[in-house]
Amino acid sequence: MTLSRALRDDFPILGRAVNGVPLVYLDSAATAQKPRAVLDAVRSFYEEHNANAGRGLHRLAEESTEALAAARETVRRFLGAAGSDEIVFTRGTTESLNLVAEGWAKARLKAGDEIVLTEYEHHSNLLPWQRVARETGAVLRFLPAGALGALPPSPASALSNLLGPRTRLVAFAHVSNAVGTLLPAQEFCQAARARGAAVLIDAAQSAAHLPLDVRALGCDFLAFSAHKLLGPTGVGVLYARRERQAEMQPLLLGGGMVREVFLDRATLLDGPARFEAGTQPVAELTGLSAAIRYLEAVGLAAVREHERELTGRALSLLREVPDLSVYGPPDAAARGGLLAFNLRGVHPHDLAALLDQRGIAVRAGHHCAQPLHRKLGIAGSVRASFHLYTQPEEIDALAQALHDAHALVR
Amino acid sequence: MSALYGEIIAAHFRAPRNFGPLPSPDASHEELNPLCGDRIRIELRLERGRIAEARFGGDACMVATAAASLLTGLVIGQDLETAAAFPPDVLLAALQAPLRPSRVSCATLPIAAMQGAIARLRGAAR
Numbered sequence: 001m002t003l004s005r006a007l008r009d010d011f012p013i014l015g016r017a018v019n020g021v022p023l024v025y026l027d028s029a030a031t032a033q034k035p036r037a038v039l040d041a042v043r044s045f046y047e048e049h050n051a052n053a054g055r056g057l058h059r060l061a062e063e064s065t066e067a068l069a070a071a072r073e074t075v076r077r078f079l080g081a082a083g084s085d086e087i088v089f090t091r092g093t094t095e096s097l098n099l100v101a102e103g104w105a106k107a108r109l110k111a112g113d114e115i116v117l118t119e120y121e122h123h124s125n126l127l128p129w130q131r132v133a134r135e136t137g138a139v140l141r142f143l144p145a146g147a148l149g150a151l152p153p154s155p156a157s158a159l160s161n162l163l164g165p166r167t168r169l170v171a172f173a174h175v176s177n178a179v180g181t182l183l184p185a186q187e188f189c190q191a192a193r194a195r196g197a198a199v200l201i202d203a204a205q206s207a208a209h210l211p212l213d214v215r216a217l218g219c220d221f222l223a224f225s226a227h228k229l230l231g232p233t234g235v236g237v238l239y240a241r242r243e244r245q246a247e248m249q250p251l252l253l254g255g256g257m258v259r260e261v262f263l264d265r266a267t268l269l270d271g272p273a274r275f276e277a278g279t280q281p282v283a284e285l286t287g288l289s290a291a292i293r294y295l296e297a298v299g300l301a302a303v304r305e306h307e308r309e310l311t312g313r314a315l316s317l318l319r320e321v322p323d324l325s326v327y328g329p330p331d332a333a334a335r336g337g338l339l340a341f342n343l344r345g346v347h348p349h350d351l352a353a354l355l356d357q358r359g360i361a362v363r364a365g366h367h368c369a370q371p372l373h374r375k376l377g378i379a380g381s382v383r384a385s386f387h388l389y390t391q392p393e394e395i396d397a398l399a400q401a402l403h404d405a406h407a408l409v410r
Numbered sequence: 411m412s413a414l415y416g417e418i419i420a421a422h423f424r425a426p427r428n429f430g431p432l433p434s435p436d437a438s439h440e441e442l443n444p445l446c447g448d449r450i451r452i453e454l455r456l457e458r459g460r461i462a463e464a465r466f467g468g469d470a471c472m473v474a475t476a477a478a479s480l481l482t483g484l485v486i487g488q489d490l491e492t493a494a495a496f497p498p499d500v501l502l503a504a505l506q507a508p509l510r511p512s513r514v515s516c517a518t519l520p521i522a523a524m525q526g527a528i529a530r531l532r533g534a535a536r
Contacts, residue, residue, distance in 0.1 A: 347471035349446055349516065353414055365446040379447045379469055408413075 003298065003306040008389050010035040010294075021359035024394045029177055029205055029338045029385030030363050031227045034291070038231055041290035045283045053282045054256055054273070064282050071285040072272070078292045079222065079239050080213035086245060088272040089285060092236035093204040094124040095251075096223030097171075099238055099275060100200055101128035103248045104221075105169060111137025114167045116159070116197070119145040119375055120176040120183065123368045125202045129171065138168070145375055149179035149327040151334065156187035163195040170199050174206035175336030178369035178383070179328035179376075180311070182206075182336050189218045198244060204228060205336050208387070209307055211300040220244045230387075231291035232284040238275075245272075252277040295388075303388045307337030310386045310395055314339055317399035322406055327376060338385035340367070343402065346409055348380040354408070355382075358401045360394075415472060416507035422476035427483055428465045439526030440468065443519050450478050452523040454531075461485050461493055466520060473505070473513050478520035480504045485524065494528045496521050 008014050011033045016023050025033060045067060051060035053068040069084070076084040090096045105115070115129050119142050133140050141162050146152035163170070170192035174185050185201055192199045200221040203212060207224035214222050222239040226232055240248060250257060250268070254277035259267040268274050295303065312332035318324055323344035329335050343351055352364035363383040366373045373380060384398055412420035432438075435453035442449050448470040455463040464482035468474075481501055485493045498518045502509065509517060 347448075349448075349471040349473075349513070350414065353513070357414065370447060373447070379449075 001302075001305060002309050002392060003302060003388055005391055007298070008391070010037065011389050012036060012039070014389060018359040018361070019357055024358070024360040024397050026384040026386065026390070026394065026398060027361045027363050028387035028390070029228070029383065031233070032208060032230050032387050033389065034230055034232070034287075035294050037294050038287045038290045042232060042283050042287040045286040050283070053280050067286050067289075068280055068282050071282075071289045074289040074292050075237055075239075078212075078296065079237075080215050081239055082215065083242070085271045086239055086242055088238040088240055088245070088275045089280060090223075090236045090238050090275075091234055092225040092227070093202060093223045094225075094236075096221075096236050096238035097125050097200070097202060098128045099248070099251055100171075100221050100223075100240075101132050103251055103275070104240075104244065105129075105132045105138075106136060107249060108247065109136040109138040109168055112166055113138045114141055114164060115139070116141045116143065116162050116167055116170045116192075118143040118172045118183065119372055120149075120173050120178070120181060121171075121369070121371075122173060122177050122202065122204065123370070125171055125173060125200075126371070139166075141167075143172070145181075145372060148325075149176070149181060149340075149372065149376055150329040151181055151183070155184055156191055159188055160191045160194075163191060163197060165195075167192070167195050167197040170197050171202070172200075173202045173204070175209070175338075176328070176369070176372070177205045177338075178367040178372050178381070179340050180335040180338040180385075181328050182334055185217055185219070193218055205338070208295060208303070209300075209337055210304040214239050214241075226284065226288040226291065229288070229291050230294060232281075232287040235281050235284040235288055237288075246270075248275065250275045250277060254278050256280070298388055306388055307386050307390075308332050308335075310390055310392065311335055311337055311339060313392055314384065314386075314395045314398070317395060318402065321399065321402045324402060324406070327381060337387065337390075338383060340381040340383040341402075342378060342381050343405060343409070346405065348382045351382050351405060354405050355398070355401050358397065360398055360401055362398075415476075415509075416505075418480075418504070418506040419472055419476040422479040423472040426466075426475055426479040428463075428479065429467065430465060431467055432463060432465050435465075437527040437531040439523050439530055441519055441523035441526055443470075443474070443515055445515060446471070448474055448516065448519060450474055450520045450523045452478070452482070452520060452527050454524070454527055456490075460487055460489050464524070466523070470519065471516055473509065473516040474519045477501055477505060477517040478523075481520045481524065490528050490531070494525055496524065 053064040198220040208229035225236040348364035438453040440451040450468040466478040
């Protein structure tokens with residue numbers, strides 16, 4: 001069952017035209033469109049409550065502080081975390097991942113310790129670890145991607161074989177942003193825990209698309225961005241389990257995170273505020289709260305089912321396009337709601353430009369995952385990605401445009 | 411494909427001029443477009459301080475390929491100083507297609523590659 005098309009009316013931007021034709025927005029993996037509930041929440045915060053949170057004693061400051069606390073509690077419930085003190089607000093997934101690398105791993109890892117990643121990682125879950133390895137002498141190991149970007153056979157045991165007594169951290173993308181492969185997070189967490197390694201999940205491409213429960217998963221850290229989750233740009237989340245959070249150091253120092261300050265020293269607050277120096281983006285976080293409530297009202301399981309159907313439809317329709325290669329698992333159940341492809345002899349940017357002429361918005365390039373593209377033997381690909389507002393007819397429009405593109409270049 | 415970027419780009423993409431390596435270039439450089447991972451390599455042969463031959467290679471989109479095809483023709487006879495300051499507007503005009511802002515860096519990739527080749531040559535001469 002796909003979700004009701006009436007949901008689209010909640011997203012004002014989906015009504016616009018591009019090149020004189022209705023917009024077909026298939027770039028939700030880059031950023032999702034926003035429902036009116038989110039836009040209204042941000043606007044009403046500014047119109048009715050705006051003040052600096054956690055500082056003033058006046059009424060508006062209290063309301064703003066309450067809004068920040070409410071956002072933290074909403075995220076806690078959304079992730080199934082034990083306490084809202086485990087929810088740290090950041091600028092996005094990238095900052096969340098860097099916070100774990102710089103604030104947790106760098107001081108704790110020694111030469112010869114091992115960090116296990118996968119070949120699916122977005123650059124933001126690779127470059128921070130390269131720096132940690134360079135500066136601590138830790139070693140990076142990688143779970144290899146399978147053929148055409150699908151999972152390798154028996155991925156959990158392949159991962160277990162990479163883990164050893166020196167493995168300190170296993171960090172992986174829940175869903176590959178480049179090819180859509182869904183990684184078995186639960187099994188990976190179990191394998192890591194069995195070895196006593198901490199686990200970090202990059203949930204940038206999964207948090208808005210399938211049910212998540214950090215306690216059921218048993219991860220130590222989980223990162224996502226608000227803007228891919230129907231929320232505003234500029235804010236994100238790092239879930240850090242209490243024990244791990246107590247081991248973390250902040251990246252930024254300043255106001256709002258201190259207990260007592262002298263001219264020559266300072267003591268810092270405990271809990272998430274320790275990592276949130278400076279004025280918090282309360283309006284955006286209010287928007288994130290509204291986005292989560294919207295998603296929860298639709299239901300994450302329903303969103304997952306909707307996207308699985310769309311992905312299955314896309315896989316079967318795109319298989320019929322001559323000279324088109326699709327990367328990632330052949331089965332929609334083994335994927336998130338996105339797929340990447342190439343039309344033989346056509347550069348991804350040129351194909352994306354052709355699709356744009358039809359009003360179809362896709363991403364083209366390496367999707368910030370150059371090593372995976374190198375492994376696949378391609379410089380780039382075209383990526384179509386879906387969300388709860390995507391409709392089956394939009395998949396059909398993509399398939400038709402690809403047939404036409406094929407006819408044009410042959 | 412001419413519907414996409416116009417006749418000039420389509421023609422130069424279908425049959426690029428000056429494509430393939432020079433036997434023994436005096437200067438060469440490969441430039442990467444970090445946005446998409448495209449690569450264009452420009453190779454130059456000089457005679458008395460002027461570009462006698464320019465060729466290109468690489469794996470790139472239609473716009474970058476057509477731009478390299480045009481550029482390698484336009485710089486023949488130029489001295490290095492003139493070539494190093496090749497105006498992007500001239501190349502963009504030669505392409506005869508209104509490019510969207512996101513694609514301008516594709517068109518100017520070959521200029522950056524040529525500038526890199528000239529800079530290397532000057533570095534080596536110093």
